[in-house]
Amino acid sequence: MSLALSLAGKAQGFTSPNPMVGAVIAKKDKIITKGFHKRSGWPHAEIEAIKRTDSRSLKGATLYLNLEPCCHWGRTPPCLDAILKHKFKRVVIAVKDPNPKVNGASIKKLRKSKVKVDTGLFRKDAEELNEVFFKNMRKKSPFIVAKVAQSLDGKIATCSGESKWITGKKGRDFAKSLRDRYDCVLVGVNTVLLDDPGLEGKKRIPFKAVIDPDLKIPEESCINKRHPEKLIIFTSLSKKKQALEIFPKAKVFFLKKDSSGWFCLKKASKMLFKLGIMSVFVEGGSETLGRFFDQKLVDKVYFFIAPKIIGGKRSLASVGAQGIKKLNQAVELDKIEIRRIGTDLCVWGYPCAGAGLPLTRIKKFR
Amino acid sequence: MSLALSLAGKAQGFTSPNPMVGAVIAKKDKIITKGFHKRSGWPHAEIEAIKRTDSRSLKGATLYLNLEPCCHWGRTPPCLDAILKHKFKRVVIAVKDPNPKVNGASIKKLRKSKVKVDTGLFRKDAEELNEVFFKNMRKKSPFIVAKVAQSLDGKIATCSGESKWITGKKGRDFAKSLRDRYDCVLVGVNTVLLDDPGLEGKKRIPFKAVIDPDLKIPEESCINKRHPEKLIIFTSLSKKKQALEIFPKAKVFFLKKDSSGWFCLKKASKMLFKLGIMSVFVEGGSETLGRFFDQKLVDKVYFFIAPKIIGGKRSLASVGAQGIKKLNQAVELDKIEIRRIGTDLCVWGYPCAGAGLPLTRIKKFR
Numbered sequence: 234m235s236l237a238l239s240l241a242g243k244a245q246g247f248t249s250p251n252p253m254v255g256a257v258i259a260k261k262d263k264i265i266t267k268g269f270h271k272r273s274g275w276p277h278a279e280i281e282a283i284k285r286t287d288s289r290s291l292k293g294a295t296l297y298l299n300l301e302p303c304c305h306w307g308r309t310p311p312c313l314d315a316i317l318k319h320k321f322k323r324v325v326i327a328v329k330d331p332n333p334k335v336n337g338a339s340i341k342k343l344r345k346s347k348v349k350v351d352t353g354l355f356r357k358d359a360e361e362l363n364e365v366f367f368k369n370m371r372k373k374s375p376f377i378v379a380k381v382a383q384s385l386d387g388k389i390a391t392c393s394g395e396s397k398w399i400t401g402k403k404g405r406d407f408a409k410s411l412r413d414r415y416d417c418v419l420v421g422v423n424t425v426l427l428d429d430p431g432l433e434g435k436k437r438i439p440f441k442a443v444i445d446p447d448l449k450i451p452e453e454s455c456i457n458k459r460h461p462e463k464l465i466i467f468t469s470l471s472k473k474k475q476a477l478e479i480f481p482k483a484k485v486f487f488l489k490k491d492s493s494g495w496f497c498l499k500k501a502s503k504m505l506f507k508l509g510i511m512s513v514f515v516e517g518g519s520e521t522l523g524r525f526f527d528q529k530l531v532d533k534v535y536f537f538i539a540p541k542i543i544g545g546k547r548s549l550a551s552v553g554a555q556g557i558k559k560l561n562q563a564v565e566l567d568k569i570e571i572r573r574i575g576t577d578l579c580v581w582g583y584p585c586a587g588a589g590l591p592l593t594r595i596k597k598f599r
Numbered sequence: 600m601s602l603a604l605s606l607a608g609k610a611q612g613f614t615s616p617n618p619m620v621g622a623v624i625a626k627k628d629k630i631i632t633k634g635f636h637k638r639s640g641w642p643h644a645e646i647e648a649i650k651r652t653d654s655r656s657l658k659g660a661t662l663y664l665n666l667e668p669c670c671h672w673g674r675t676p677p678c679l680d681a682i683l684k685h686k687f688k689r690v691v692i693a694v695k696d697p698n699p700k701v702n703g704a705s706i707k708k709l710r711k712s713k714v715k716v717d718t719g720l721f722r723k724d725a726e727e728l729n730e731v732f733f734k735n736m737r738k739k740s741p742f743i744v745a746k747v748a749q750s751l752d753g754k755i756a757t758c759s760g761e762s763k764w765i766t767g768k769k770g771r772d773f774a775k776s777l778r779d780r781y782d783c784v785l786v787g788v789n790t791v792l793l794d795d796p797g798l799e800g801k802k803r804i805p806f807k808a809v810i811d812p813d814l815k816i817p818e819e820s821c822i823n824k825r826h827p828e829k830l831i832i833f834t835s836l837s838k839k840k841q842a843l844e845i846f847p848k849a850k851v852f853f854l855k856k857d858s859s860g861w862f863c864l865k866k867a868s869k870m871l872f873k874l875g876i877m878s879v880f881v882e883g884g885s886e887t888l889g890r891f892f893d894q895k896l897v898d899k900v901y902f903f904i905a906p907k908i909i910g911g912k913r914s915l916a917s918v919g920a921q922g923i924k925k926l927n928q929a930v931e932l933d934k935i936e937i938r939r940i941g942t943d944l945c946v947w948g949y950p951c952a953g954a955g956l957p958l959t960r961i962k963k964f965r
Binding site: 551 | 747749750751752753754757758759761762763764765885886888889892893900902906907908909910911912913914916917918919920921922923924925926929930931932935937944946948950
């Protein structure tokens with residue numbers, strides 16, 4: 234199962250909207266074949282594994298899968314049929330597929346056909362690997378990741394506005410590679426105006442969404458000049474004509490400002506979901522990240538922390554907007570991990586009130 | 600030498616203004632006696648070790664010391680004389696005593712008397728153990744430690760001002776035990792007004808200094824009610840009469856405000872040093888810590904970080920005041936250590952432009 238999980242993970246960033254799945258087939262304690270789902274629309278893991286060996290050897294074998302096999306027609310036929318056809322003796326499944334079209338139905342059918350089914354092995358790892366997919370299925374909305382790069386005292390710019398660079402090169406490189414894992418990178422328009430970022434990944438060009446109520450984003454900005462077809466703009470209805478004129482290739486969504494002059498980010502997320510965007514990587518700035526936290530939309534956080542102190546009451550805080558009023562409303566993080574990346578520290582974890590994932594109690598730092 | 604260092608460390612917090620020293624005496628690869636300096640005014644480590652064995656066995660033995668022995672009269676006679684009297688064959692010293700009255704003089708005299716002397720073993724550890732003493736001797740001013748207890752995003756209070764508690768019980772307990780290591784705890788008057796802290800250690804009552812230009816500190820505050828003789832107030836000359844009337848037992852110092860309405864904290868530190876205070880533990884709040892960083896006075900930092908997010912552009916930042924303007928002026932930390940303490944993270948290190956200690960390049964996180 235451990236191998237199935239690591240095979241599945243090889244396709245991280247390429248299977249959306251599908252989950253990552255790995256399959257390992259063993260007989261008499263020997264692995265006879267394996268495979269993984271490489272890209273959405275391509276064959277599923279089970280099929281990849283099966284087609285790499287001769288059909289006769291599969292009879293009586295055990296199939297290890299990190300996710301319940303599908304029993305419905307998608308872009309490929311149901312894997313369940315292939316499993317039944319090859320007369321497996323036993324199927325070991327880490328976790329049930331949360332897709333309402335599956336949700337245990339394949340397991341039931343396998344058992345009805347006298348195939349031994351065991352579930353739950355490496356369940357937590359399997360859920361974590363496909364955390365995006367689980368959120369998508371359970372909440373019908375994208376998995377939202379907040380990324381912060383700050384000083385030890387929580388600043389992202391000095392009092393004079395200087396912000397490049399606070400974290401080191403290795404930390405920034407790792408942050409860039411994280412973009413490859415998610416379907417869309419999102420920033421507020423101020424970040425575009427100040428930094429003019431490209432928002433590209435290391436291996437891929439993700440969608441690049443900008444929250445821009447007053448349509449201040451310049452036509453010549455990097456994110457419009459490079460791959461304008463990947464640009465998504467959220468602006469006000471009053472800017473419709475202008476937006477469609479200046480950004481003909483971009484996808485433009487129109488929202489109403491609330492009393493605080495901001496958009497309902499839940500609505501924006503749902504719009505992205507309808508567009509097929511299963512995960513959003515929110516990179517800033519201070520106000521945008523703060524609004525995502527205020528609206529309790531964040532499923533996972535990455536804090537890159539440089540071992541330096543900026544100080545200053547007028548310096549820009551990493552998480553702005555309203556914030557919490559009472560300490561018992563603070564966004565507590567669960568399942569925290571800490572790593573050194575170059576000279577920086579990277580802390581990641583899951584807001585307790587966040588993802589659709591079942592939550593364990595706060596673990597101690599490892 | 601490792602044993603000498605750990606013996607020395609046993610007296611942490613009790614030897615000021617003296618350094619911590621441990622002594623181990625060995626002969627033919629066997630430890631025959633050991634001792635450490637337990638408290639200022641009490642016998643030095645060498646004497647503690649020597650008196651625990653019979654004089655004859657010391658002849659031809661090796662003495663291990665984490666600091667060069669003294670050759671001058673203080674509250675006790677010079678240890679050098681005792682070492683020479685007992686005919687040691689060899690003395691191993693981790694580091695030279697930076698005290699101008701010693702500074703290699705004992706080593707010279709030992710060599711002149713045909714005692715073999717080796718230096719430099721565990722030198723860095725020996726300097727770090729006595730970092731307070733080294734700063735005192737090299738800069739004639741107290742060693743200043745900044746302590747911050749904040750959320751992951753660098754906040755010490757919510758936008759409504761709630762601040763108790765951000766970090767967990769174990770983290771706060773550890774922070775309290777740190778007070779035992781330093782001679783004086785220092786806060787700004789706003790911290791007294793908001794939190795009314797006791798500022799006491801776990802084993803000791805340190806001096807409790809308050810920066811209070813307008814003498815707003817209430818007579819009935821905890822730090823005045825409990826051990827008023829340990830209270831130190833920095834206020835303006837215009838408050839002299841009032842201060843001496845309300846706080847007859849406290850030590851009150853008068854300073855002039857600068858153009859920003861604040862005191863020169865370097866002057867305040869020197870005043871504390873003259874009072875025999877060798878180390879200051881600055882606990883807040885935002886403005887006071889910020890001023891210490893602005894005035895480049897911090898020798899060591901402890902950041903206690905709770906794995907939670909407070910957010911809000913109006914929430915109180917951990918390090919306030921002016922802050923740096925250009926990123927290349929940021930206070931970079933060297934020799935960083937990270938530990939988990941309960942659910943919190945504790946990061947400590949040394950500002951590169953800080954202590955009198957020689958600095959190594961930024962180490963990677965361990």
